[in-house]
Amino acid sequence: MTTEPPSPGISISKTAEPSTLDVSVGPQHPGSGHCRILIRVDGDYIVSADPDIGYVHRGCEKIAEYRNYVSNIPHLERPNIADAIHLNWGYVLPIEELQGVVVPPRGKYISTIAAEMNRIMSHLYGLAIMQGVFSGHTTIFMWAFGDRDLFIELAEMLTGARLTYSFLVPGGPRRDLPFGFEDRLSRLLDYFEKRLVEYDRIFFSNPSVIARAKGIGVLKREDAKKLGVVGPVLRASGVKYDVRKVEPYGAYADLEFDIPTFEEGDSYSRYLIRFEEMKQSVRIIRQALEKIPKGPIARKAPLVAPEGEATGRVESSRGEITYLVMGDNSDKPSRVKIMNGSFRNLIALPFLVRNVHVADMPIIYGSLDYWPVEADR
Amino acid sequence: MSQDTLQDFAGVWIGKMSELVQTIIGSGPIKYIVNWSRMYALWPVHITTACCSAEFGAMMGPRLDPERFGMQAVAGGLRQCDLLIVEGTVTKKMAKRLKIVYEQMPKPRYVIAMGDCACSGGLFHDSYSIVNDVHKLFPIDVYVPGCPPRPEALLSAIVKLREKIRRQEVFA
Amino acid sequence: MSQVSLSREEAIIGQLKARFPEAIEETKIDRARRVTIHFEKDHVQEIAMFMRDELGFDHVKGVAGVDLPTQKKIEVLYFAGSYSNAEVQDFIVILKAKLPRDNPIIASVVSVWESAHFHERETFEMFGVKFEGHPDLRKLLTLDNWEGPPPMLKDIKFPEMGQR
Numbered sequence: 001m002t003t004e005p006p007s008p009g010i011s012i013s014k015t016a017e018p019s020t021l022d023v024s025v026g027p028q029h030p031g032s033g034h035c036r037i038l039i040r041v042d043g044d045y046i047v048s049a050d051p052d053i054g055y056v057h058r059g060c061e062k063i064a065e066y067r068n069y070v071s072n073i074p075h076l077e078r079p080n081i082a083d084a085i086h087l088n089w090g091y092v093l094p095i096e097e098l099q100g101v102v103v104p105p106r107g108k109y110i111s112t113i114a115a116e117m118n119r120i121m122s123h124l125y126g127l128a129i130m131q132g133v134f135s136g137h138t139t140i141f142m143w144a145f146g147d148r149d150l151f152i153e154l155a156e157m158l159t160g161a162r163l164t165y166s167f168l169v170p171g172g173p174r175r176d177l178p179f180g181f182e183d184r185l186s187r188l189l190d191y192f193e194k195r196l197v198e199y200d201r202i203f204f205s206n207p208s209v210i211a212r213a214k215g216i217g218v219l220k221r222e223d224a225k226k227l228g229v230v231g232p233v234l235r236a237s238g239v240k241y242d243v244r245k246v247e248p249y250g251a252y253a254d255l256e257f258d259i260p261t262f263e264e265g266d267s268y269s270r271y272l273i274r275f276e277e278m279k280q281s282v283r284i285i286r287q288a289l290e291k292i293p294k295g296p297i298a299r300k301a302p303l304v305a306p307e308g309e310a311t312g313r314v315e316s317s318r319g320e321i322t323y324l325v326m327g328d329n330s331d332k333p334s335r336v337k338i339m340n341g342s343f344r345n346l347i348a349l350p351f352l353v354r355n356v357h358v359a360d361m362p363i364i365y366g367s368l369d370y371w372p373v374e375a376d377r
Numbered sequence: 378m379s380q381d382t383l384q385d386f387a388g389v390w391i392g393k394m395s396e397l398v399q400t401i402i403g404s405g406p407i408k409y410i411v412n413w414s415r416m417y418a419l420w421p422v423h424i425t426t427a428c429c430s431a432e433f434g435a436m437m438g439p440r441l442d443p444e445r446f447g448m449q450a451v452a453g454g455l456r457q458c459d460l461l462i463v464e465g466t467v468t469k470k471m472a473k474r475l476k477i478v479y480e481q482m483p484k485p486r487y488v489i490a491m492g493d494c495a496c497s498g499g500l501f502h503d504s505y506s507i508v509n510d511v512h513k514l515f516p517i518d519v520y521v522p523g524c525p526p527r528p529e530a531l532l533s534a535i536v537k538l539r540e541k542i543r544r545q546e547v548f549a
Numbered sequence: 550m551s552q553v554s555l556s557r558e559e560a561i562i563g564q565l566k567a568r569f570p571e572a573i574e575e576t577k578i579d580r581a582r583r584v585t586i587h588f589e590k591d592h593v594q595e596i597a598m599f600m601r602d603e604l605g606f607d608h609v610k611g612v613a614g615v616d617l618p619t620q621k622k623i624e625v626l627y628f629a630g631s632y633s634n635a636e637v638q639d640f641i642v643i644l645k646a647k648l649p650r651d652n653p654i655i656a657s658v659v660s661v662w663e664s665a666h667f668h669e670r671e672t673f674e675m676f677g678v679k680f681e682g683h684p685d686l687r688k689l690l691t692l693d694n695w696e697g698p699p700p701m702l703k704d705i706k707f708p709e710m711g712q713r
Contacts, residue, residue: 027474054468055474056466058507059505062504062505062700062701063501078524125431128438129434143439226607227608228663229664322641326615335613335615337626344664346667347666377690
C-alpha cells in the first residue's frame with residue numbers, strides 16, 4: 001500500500017489509464033533495500049517509475065557545518081561503507097587544496113593501495129548482492145562474500161577497522177603499511193586472480209545469467225551523456241571517462257592501467273565492466289606495491305582551513321564523487337556539498353525501466369549498483 | 378504457532394479447561410519443545426534501514442553461516458518472519474514504515490537493534506531527520522553497539538536472543 | 550603551480566565573455582581545470598545552452614545551494630562537466646548565480662541539461678530555491694518527515710543540534 005498519493009514522477013503521466021496499476025516497491029522487499037520505487041504497471045510491463053528516495057537521509061551536509069574538519073570524516077564516509085576510502089578521500093582532497101598541504105609520495109601510494117582494495121571489496125559486494133542475489137544466483141553470493149572477507153581482513157590490518165576506516169586525514173594516511181602486509185596482499189592477489197577465472201565460469205559465462213541480463217535495460221551512449229551518469233554505468237555505455245585518468249590524483253599518474261569500456265550499454269555489460277575493473281585494480285595494486293617509495297607518509301596539516309572554496313573529485317566504485325568544501329578561516333567548513341555516483345545514476349533508473357517486464361527491474365536496478373544510503377546522504 | 382493462535386486454539390477446543398491446559402503446556406516439557414522449535418526458526422525480515430546492512434550481509438555470508446542456528450536466508454514475506462533486525466539509523470521517514478512492518482509480523486516477534494544509531498542515535502544523533510529513540514517505536518530484545526558492529530557481534534546477539542527464547546514462558 | 554599553462558581556462562572564459570558581455574559578472578580561475586563564473590541569474594538558460602552546444606559541456610555534476618545570510622543572498626552553483634568534448638573533459642566549470650534570500654527564483658536548466666533533474670529538486674528542498682519550468686518540482690529526500698523551512702538554511706537550528 002502506498003502511504004502517499006501516487007505522485008507524478010519524472011516520467012509518470014499525470015492521468016492514469018484505467019488499465020494501469022500503481023505498485024509501490026519497497027522500502028521493505030527483498031531487494032531494493034532502503035529505497036522506494038513507485039512503478040505504474042500495465043499487465044506485466046512497467047509504464048513508468050518514480051523513485052522515492054530519502055529513507056536514509058541523515059542530513060550529512062547539515063551536520064558537516066557544525067562539526068570540525070576532522071570530526072566530519074567519520075560521518076561523511078558512512079554514506080557508503082562498502083566504499084569508505086573513496087568518500088573519505090574525496091572530502092580530504094579539497095581541504096588539502098585549501099590548506100596547501102601536499103601529501104608525501106609514500107602517503108599517496110598507501111592511499112592508492114587502500115582505495116583499490118576498497119574498489120575490489122565494493123565490486124565484490126555489488127557482484128554478490130546487487131547482481132548475484134537479484135538474479136537469483138546464490139552461489140556467487142557465497143563465493144564473492146567469502147573472498148571479500150579476505151580483503152576486509154587485510155584492510156583491518158592496515159587501518160584497524162573492517163569497513164569504516166577514517167583512514168585518510170588532511171595531510172596523508174594515518175598509518176604506514178604494517179609489517180608483513182605487502183607479502184600477504186600479494187599472496188591474496190595471486191589467489192584472487194585465480195578466483196576471477198572461476199567467477200567468470202560460474203557467473204559471467206552462465207547461460208542463465210546471460211539470458212536474464214543480456215539486452216536488458218539498454219542505455220545508449222548519447223542517452224548516457226545526456227543523463228550525466230557516471231562510473232561503471234557510463235563506461236558500460238561506451239564513454240571512456242574515468243577521473244583517475246582525466247584528473248589523476250594520488251599515485252595514479254605513475255601507474256599503468258586501462259579503462260575498460262563496453263559498447264552495448266545493457267545490464268550484462270554493466271555486470272562485466274565491474275569484473276574487468278577488478279582485474280585492473282589487481283594490476284594497479286601490484287604496481288603500487290612494487291613502486292612504493294620510502295619516506296614519510298604524511299605531513300602535518302592545520303586544523304583550520306582558510307577562506308575560499310575548493311572542489312575535489314575521486315573515482316569511487318560507483319563513479320565520480322565531487323566534493324565542494326568552503327572554508328571560512330575557522331575549524332568548521334561553512335558548506336560541504338557531496339555529488340556522488342549513486343545520486344547521479346539514479347536518473348537512469350526511471351529511464352531504463354520503462355517498457356520492461358516487472359521481473360527485469362531487479363536486474364536493471366542491480367546492474368546500476370545503486371547504493372541508497374550514498375544517494376540520500 | 379503464535380501465542381495468540383495457541384490461546385484461541387485452547388479456548389475453542391477445550392473451553393473451561395483452557396487454563397489447565399495452558400498450565401500444562403506452560404510448565405511441562407511441552408514448553409521446552411515449543412521454545413526449542415522457536416529457537417531454531419528465527420527468520421529475519423529484510424528491511425534495511427541504513428548502512429549496517431553491509432555487516433548484516435557479511436553475517437549471512439559463508440564465514441559465520443547463521444543457518445546452523447536456524448536462521449534461514451532472509452524472507453520477503455513479513456508473515457513468515459519473527460525477527461526484526463533494525464540495521465542502523467532509523468530516519469523519521471523510515472520510522473513510519475518500520476512500525477508498519479513490525480505490526481505486520483506475527484507473534485512472538487523479536488527485535489535486535491543493530492548499531493549505535495539504532496541503539497541511541499550514534500554518530501548522527503544531532504541530525505534533524507533521524508529518530509534517536511528507536512525503543513519508543515517497539516520493545517527491543519537485544520542491543521548490539523558498534524558502528525558498524527562486527528558480524529561476530531551480531532551473531533553473538535542472535536545467540537543471546539536464543540537464550541532468551543529458551544527460557545521464556547509460552548503464554549507470556 | 551605557476552608553471553601550469555592556464556590557456557584553456559582563459560579560452561573558455563574568453564568565449565563566454567565575448568558571447569555574454571553583460572551577463573557575466575565575474576570570472577575566476579581557481580586552479581588548473583577549475584573555472585568559476587558568476588553570472589546574472591536571468592541568463593541562466595542562455596548560458597547553459599551556449600555551454601552545451603558550443604563548448605561541449607553536456608552534463609551537470611550537481612546543483613548546489615549556498616546560503617549567505619550576511620549578504621541576504623542564496624547562491625546557486627551549477628557544476629558543469631563534459632563527456633563529449635575531449636579537450637575540456639577534465640574541467641569543472643562552476644556557474645554561480647546569486648538570488649535574493651527572501652524570494653529565490655531562477656529558471657530551470659532541465660530543458661538544457663536533463664541531468665540536473667534530481668539535483669534541482671534537492672536544492673529546492675534544501676534551500677527553497679524555486680526552479681521555474683522544472684517539470685516536476687517536488688520534495689525529494691524529506692518527502693514526509695520535514696515540515697517547515699528548508700533545513701539547509703544557515704539560520705535554521707534544531708533542538709537536536711549540540712545535544713551531547
